[in-house]
Amino acid sequence: MLVPVSWLKDYVDIDNIPVEELNEKLILSGSNTEGVVKVIEEAKKIVIGKIIEIKKHPNADKLIIPMVDIGDEIIQIVTGAENIKVGDYVPVALVGSRLPRGIKIKRGKLRGEVSNGMLCSAEELGFNDNVIPKEMRDGILILKGEYTLGMEIQEALELNDYVIEFEITPNRPDCLSMIGMARETSATFNLSVNYPQISLKNETENIKDYVSIEVKDFDLCRRYAGRVVKDIKIEQSPSWLQLRLMKAGVRPINNIVDITNYVMLEYGQPLHAFDLDKLEEKKIIVRRAAEDEKIITLDGVERKLDKEVLVIADAQKPVALAGIMGGQDSEISDNTKTIFLESANFNRKNVRTSSRKLGLRTEASSRFEKGIDPNIVEIAVDRACQLIEELGAGKIIKDKIDIYKDELKEWTIKVRPNRINRLLGTKLSIDEISDILKRLELLVERQGEELLVIIPTFRQDLVKEIDIVEEVARIYGYNVIESTLPKGSTWGAKTNAQEVEDYTKDILNALGFNEITTYSFVSPKSLNLINIPEDSFLRRSVELINPLGEEYSMMRTSLVPNMMDVLSTNYKRKVPEALAFELGNIFIPHNIPVNSLPIEKKMLTLGMYGDKVDFFSLKGAVCEFLNRLGIKDLGFEPEKNHPSFHPGRCASIVYGNHILGTLGEIYPDVLENYGFDSRVYIADIDFNILLQITRLDRIYKPLPKYPAIFRDMAIIVDEEIYNKEIEAIILENGGSILESCTLFDIYRGQQISKGQKSMAYALTFRAQDRTLTDEEVNKVFDNILKQLRDKLNAELR
Template sequence: MLVPIEWLKEYIDVKADINEFCEKMIMSGSNLETVEHFGEDIENVVVGKIVAIEKHPDADKLLVTQIDIGEDEFLQIVTGADNIFEGAYVPVVLHGGKLPGDKTIKRGRLRGVESNGMLCSAGELGFADKVVPVAHKDGIWILDQEYPLGKDIVEVLGLKNAVVDFEITPNRPDCLSMIGMAREAAATFGGTLSYPETECEKETGKAKDFIDIEIRRPDLCKRYVGRIVTDVKIEQSPWWLQKRLIYAGMRPINNIVDITNYVMLEYGQPIHAFDIRDIADQKIIVDTAQEGELFTTLDGTERKLNQNMLLIKDGKRGVAIAGVMGGLNSEIKSDTKTILVEAANFDGNSVRSTSKKLALRTEASSRFEKGIDPNLCETAADRVCKLIEILGAGTVVKGAVDAYPEVYEAEPVNVRVDRVNAVLGIELSGKEMEEILESLEMKVLRVGNNMKVTPPTIRQDLEEEIDFIEEVARIYGYDKMPVTLPKGNLEAIKSRERTLIDLSRETLTAMGANEVQTYSFVSPKGVDYIGIAEDSWERNFVRLINPLGEENSVMRTILTPNMMEVLGRNFSRNISRVRAFEIGNTFFKSLDEEELLPEERQSMVAACYGEGESFYTLKGMLEELFAKLGIDETSYIPESEYGVYHPGKCARILSKGIELGIMGEIHPDVAEKYGIGTKSYCCELAFDQVMKQANIERFYKPLPKYPAITRDIALSVKEAVTVAEMENVIKEIGGKLLESVVLFDVYRGKQVLPGMKSVAFSLTYRASDRTLTDEEVVKVHQKVLGALKEQLNAVLREM
C-alpha cells in the first residue's frame, strides 16, 4: 500500500518527521517495505509558456520553440514533441538543470539550431510510465492551468513528497486504504482522525426513478448501493487529484474514473461507474452467469464464464464481472451524461475464484478477496458524489438505491484486564486499556476488571479475546514490554527418529563420507538412466501440476539417480576419490484414489569411487552403521536382476527376514551415462525399515572373568558357497559357548583345486560361569567342523 504522506496529513496531523513516523508505525505493527522521496533531485526546472513554434529548417521531426519564462528574452528550445501548441504551459529545464537519475541538461545545438534547455515529459520528471496521466502519456507534459512563469516547477506543483510503501498482511484489509492507515497513525501518535466530507449540498430528483436493484445471490453479494449523477462532464481531473493518484501508484484517466479510483484508495471500497444509457430496462440484477456465457471486459478481452461466477446484469445481459472488472458494453465514454455509481460488497471467496479462473487480477479483486466491510458501501458512494460535486463534474441525484438483505454488525467480545496483563507481562490499568482500544475506534463497556469490547465493522479480524490483547500490545508498544525467557514444563528432547538420523550421519561422517542434499523435484528420466524396469514401483511418481520444467516435474521415489549425478559431477571435475551419503524423503503416489496426499518415506543412499574403494569397503561402512544402530543378524543375498548394479556384484540386505536395501557395483552402462569413468559403488536403504530394526539401548555387561579359547580354521569349499552360509552354520552349531566368528582370509590360488577357495575363520569360545576345558571346546569344535562338511562340503585344510 503506497501512502503519500501529503495525502495522509489530510486525515491526521502527524508532526513527526518521516524517519520518526516510519519507526513508530513499525513498532505499532505496520511493517513497511520502502520510503521513496520525490522531487528532491529536480533542480532548475521552471514554468514556461510556449509563445511560438516553427519547423526546424533541417529536420522534419524537430520543432523550434520560443519559451517565455518571465524574463526579458524568450528562451529558444528545440524539441521533437508533437503534442505542443502555442499558449501551452510546460515544465522547462534550464541550462545546468538536473533531472532524476543524475541527468544534467546543458545548452547545445540540434542540427545546427541553438537549444537552451529542454521541455519535460512527466516521465523525465521522475514519474513511472504506468502512472503518467493518459493525457500526457506521449509527449511533453502540458500543465493544466496558468502558473506564474519562471517559478520552480517543484514548488508550483508541490512535487516534493515522501511515499511510504506499507506491507499489508492479509488479515488487515482495512489498512488497504488511506483512511485505514490514518486510523493506525492516529492510534500510534495520539491524534484525532478527520474523515472526508460525504454530504452533498445540492441534490435533485430521486435515485429510485433511474434504477432498480435486485440481489438474487445474497450469499455472494451482501450489499449493493447505487447512486445517480446527471449532467456529467468528462474531462481531466485537477492536478491535486491527479498527483495523489500518481503518488499512490495509479494512472489518472478522466475525472469520473479518477474519482472512483480515488475513493477506492481513500476508503478501500472498490467503486464502479456505468453509463446509464447502457443499462437495459433501468435494472441491475446481481446473479451468477450462465455456463459458457461470453463477456467482454473493459480491457477488450472476451472471456468465457461459468455458472459459479457472479455477474452484474441489466435487464438483458451482463454488464460487469462482480468484484473483478466492468464490461466494455457499459463503460464511461466521452459523451456520457448520466452515470450509475456502484458501491457493492461481494463475497471474497467468490471473487478470488473468479479472478483466478479468468487469470484477471485487479485492484478491486485484490481488495474483495481479503474481505471488505459492507457498511462502507454507502459512505464510499456518498464520497464519490461529493467529489463529483466539488469538481463540478455533474449534478448529484438525491438518495441512493440500497439493497442490503442482512445488515452486518460486529459482535462484542469479553476481554479480561487480568488476562491481558498476564499474557503481555505488564501492569496496565483497565482505564489505560480502554483508552488504547477506543483510540482504534472500538466501543468499550468496562465493569471492574472485565471489558465488553465491540470492534468497528471494518476490523473483521477481531474475533476472540487474544485478538484484542494483541491490539493492546502493539499500541502500548512492543519496545516497552519486559524481556523474559519463555516458561514451560516440557523437556526438549530429540525424537527417536531424529536421534537415529543424527547417529547415522555422525557414523558415516566419521568413516570419511560427506553428506549431500539434493532436490526432491527430479526428472522422470532419472529412473531410465539407472535401468529401472518399466513396471517397477520406483516409477510410481507424484507429478507436479505446474513444474518449472521437465527436469523437475516429478517427486523422487529413489535417491540413487540424484547420487549418481553427484558422483558424475565430481568425476567430471577431476575429484579422484569420493565418499558421499544422503538421508532424505522419497514420495509415492497413493494407491488409494480417495487419498490425495502422497506417501512419504525416509531413504538413505551412500556411494563411493576411487582408489581403495570396493564392494567390500562400502559393505564395511554399512556393517559399521548397522552395529552403531544395534542391528544384528544381517545377511547379504546375491541379486542379478536389478538394472542399477553389476549382475555379479550386487546383493540385497536383509535383517531378520526383512529387506533393508540393496547394494553393489554400479553397472558399467549406468556409470557411462553419468560420465563416471571408473568403478563406483552404491547402496540405497529403506531407512524407515532400518529405524524400525534399530535398537540403540545399551546395557552394562561386566568384563569376562574367565579366559577364552581361540581356534583358527581354514576350510576348502566350492566357489559357489558364500561366507555368510558358512558363518550361519558355525553360529548355529557353536551354540552358547561360541562367543565370536571372524573371517580373516579368503584364498584362491595354486594350493587349492580349481573351482575351490580357501576360507579362514577365527572362532572364540568362552563360558560366562567357568573356565572351559580343552575337552569341552574340542567337542563343540568337532561338531562345527562336522556340520560344515555335511551341509556345505567344507573340508578342513592344513594351516
C-alpha cells in the same frame, strides 16, 4: 502499498513529524516498510509558466517557439513538443536550473533561435514511465487548473513530498488504503483520524428509472451497491488528482477512471464504472458464468469462463469479471454520457480462484482476495460521487441501489488484562490497556477485572484474545517491553524417534557423509530416469493441483532420484568424490484418485561415488551405521530384479523377518541418464522399521579374566554358497565357548576345483569362568566341521 506522506496528512496531523521518525515508529508499531523515497530529487529553478503565444520556427518544420510567462518576465523557449497549446500551464526549467536526474539547463540556440530554458516532461521531473499519462508520455507535462506563475514546481505540485512503501501482510487488507494507514499512524502517535466528510448537493431524478439490479449468487456476492451519474464529461483530471495517483504508483486515465482509482486507494474498496447506455435493457445481473461463456476484458483478451467464475452481466451477456476486470463491451469512452458506478463485496476465495484460473491479477482482485469489509461499500460509492460532483464531471442521480444479504456486524472478544501482562512481561493497568485499544478504534467496556472489546468490521483479523494481546504489544512498543526469561513448570524433551534421527545424522557425519535436503515436490520424469516401470507402485503418486511447474508437480515416492540429482550436480562440477545422505519423507497415497492425506513414510538414502569407493565401502558404512544403532546379526540377500540397480551388484538388507532396504551399484543405463562416467552406489533404507528395532541401551561387561584359544579353519564349498550360511552353522554349533567367528580370506585358484571356492575363518574360543582345555575346544571344533560337511558338503582344505 505506496503512501505519499502529503496524502496521509489529509487524515492525520503529522505536519511536525519528520518523515524519518514517521517511518521508524510505524515500523516499530508493526507496519513494515520497504523504504522511503522522495518524489523528485533536489531540483532548482524549475517554475510554473503559462504559454501565451506559440510561433512557428522559421528554420525547422518540427520545432516551435512558445512564449512563456513565468510571472516576472516572458521568455522564449524552443521545443519540439506537440501536445502544448496557448493557455497551458507547464513546468519550466530556467537557464541555470538543474533537473532531478542531473541535467543542467544552459542558454542556447536551436537552428538559429534563442532558447532561454526548457519545458519539462513528467519523466524529466523524475516520474517513472509507468505512471505518466499516455497523452503526456512523449510530451510536456500539462498542468490542469490555475497556478501562481513563477512559483517553484516543488511547492506548487507538492513535489517535495515523500512516498513510503509499506509491505502489507495478507491478514491486514484494511491497510491496503490511505485511511487504513492513517488509522495505523493515528494509533502509533496517539492522534485522531480526520475522515472525509461525504455529502452530495445536487442529486436529481430517481435511480430506478435508469437501472435495475439482480443478485443471483449471494454466496459469491455478499453486497452489491451502485449509483447512476448522467451528463458525464470525460476529460483529464485536475493535476492534484493526477499527481496523487502518480505518487501512489497509478497511471491517470481520465476523470471518471481516476476517481474510481482514487477511492480504491483511499478506502481500499475497488469500484467499477459501466457505460450504462451499453448495457442491454439497462440491467445488472450478478451471476455465475455459463460453461464456456466468453468475455473480452479491458486488456483486449478474449477469456473463456466456466460456471465457477462470477460475472457482472446485462440482460444478454457478461460485461465484467466480478472483482477482477471490466469488459470491453461496457467500457467508458469519450462518448459516454451516463454511467453506472458499481461498489460491491465479492467472495475472496472465489476471486482468488478465478483470478488464478484466468491468469489475470489486478489491483482490484489483489484486494478482494484478501477480504474487504462489506460495510465500506456504500461509503466508497458515495465518496466517488462526491468527487464527480466536485470536479463537475456529471450529475448524480438520487438515491442508490444497495443489496446487502447477511450483514456483517461487530463482534466482541473478552480480554483478561492480567493475561496480557503475563504473556508480555508488562505491568500495564486496565486503564492503560483500554487506552491502547481505543487508539485502534476498538470500543472497550470494563466488566470487573476483564475487558469486553468490540471489534469494528474493518478489523477482520481480530478474532481471539491472543490477537488483542498482539495489538497491545505492538502499540505499547516491542522496543520498550523489558526482556525477561520465559517461565514454565514443564520442560521439553525429544521423542525417541527424534533422538534416533539425531543419532543417525551424527553417525553418518562421523562416517564422512554430508547431509542433504531436497524438495518433496518432484517431476514425474524423475522415475523414468531411474528406470521405474509403468506398473510399479512408485508410480502411484500424489499429484499437485496447482504446481509451480512440471518439475515440481508430484510428491516424491522415492528419495533415490533426489540423491542422484545431487550426486550428478557435484559430478558435473568436477567434484572428485561425494558421500551424501538424506533423511526425509516419501508420500504414498491410500488410493487413486487421491481423496485423503497420503502416508508419510520416512526413508534414509545414502549415496557415494569416487575412485576410492566401491560396493563394499557402502556396505561397510551401512553395517557400521546399523551396528551403532544396536542392530546386529544383519543379512544380505542378492537382489536381481530392482530396475535401478545393477543385477549382479545389489543386495537386500535383511534383519530377522524384516527387509530394511536395498543397497548396491546403480545400473549403467541410469548412470547414463544422469551423465555419469563412473560408478555410483546407493543405499535406500526404510527408516520407520529402523525406529522399531533400534536398541540404544548399552550393556557393559568386564574384561575377560581367562585366556582365549584361537583356531583357523579353511573349507572348500560350492561357489553358490554364501558366507552367511556358513557363519550361521558355525555360530549355532559353537556353543557357549565360541566368542567370535570372522571371515578373513576367500580364495579361487588352481588348487581349487572349478565351481568351488576356499573360505577361511578365524575362530575365537573363551569361557567366562575357567581356562579352556584343548580337548574342550577340539570337541566343539570337530562338531562344527561335521555340521559343515553334512549340511553344505564342505571339505576341510
